[in-house]
Amino acid sequence: YxxxxxxFEQILAKRDIPWAKTGLGxxxxxxxxxxxxxxxxxxxxxxxxxxxxxxxxxxKCYEAAGELEEAQRILVRSTELSPHSVLRQKxxxxxxxxxxxxxxxxxAFRKTIKLGEFSVHKSPVAYLGLAKVCxxxxxxxxxxxxxxxxxxxxxxxxxxxxxxxxxxxxxxxAGDHINAQKVSK
Numbered sequence: 001y002x003x004x005x006x007x008f009e010q011i012l013a014k015r016d017i018p019w020a021k022t023g024l025g026x027x028x029x030x031x032x033x034x035x036x037x038x039x040x041x042x043x044x045x046x047x048x049x050x051x052x053x054x055x056x057x058x059x060k061c062y063e064a065a066g067e068l069e070e071a072q073r074i075l076v077r078s079t080e081l082s083p084h085s086v087l088r089q090k091x092x093x094x095x096x097x098x099x100x101x102x103x104x105x106x107x108a109f110r111k112t113i114k115l116g117e118f119s120v121h122k123s124p125v126a127y128l129g130l131a132k133v134c135x136x137x138x139x140x141x142x143x144x145x146x147x148x149x150x151x152x153x154x155x156x157x158x159x160x161x162x163x164x165x166x167x168x169x170x171x172x173x174a175g176d177h178i179n180a181q182k183v184s185k
Contacts, residue, residue: 041055164183
């Protein structure tokens, strides 16, 4: 990190370049200097509001500090600037779910699945997240259908295991303890 910091500082001494300042912010983040990291990312955003990587990293800083509401606010803003980013939508869905904002989580996960259909960033995480949200929002039938779809879309033992765990949660939240017990066996 020290070498990277030195390189970024040399570049910034010659010219204020957003990617170099963002790189310096990343170094601060990884060295756990969140105040400095936030300051650098904010500077980049103030000078270049469309430089989305700085938004993403600023949100990571706030999430690492446990300031989830502010992190989500920043991610919402970045998804408004770049609504077709699969990874950004997925990150927003995960963060909103963690915060208990099920409406935002549902929208973000649905968009992630739609955008990711033919993307290299297609991931079972969005399907599993959406299934959890549907379960929480008292829609176990849709949650179970999503879990069925995820195991077809991603044929891996790991995905199947995660889907089974979520399926057990869906049944349990729906009050169907018989099927919840069947899944756990």
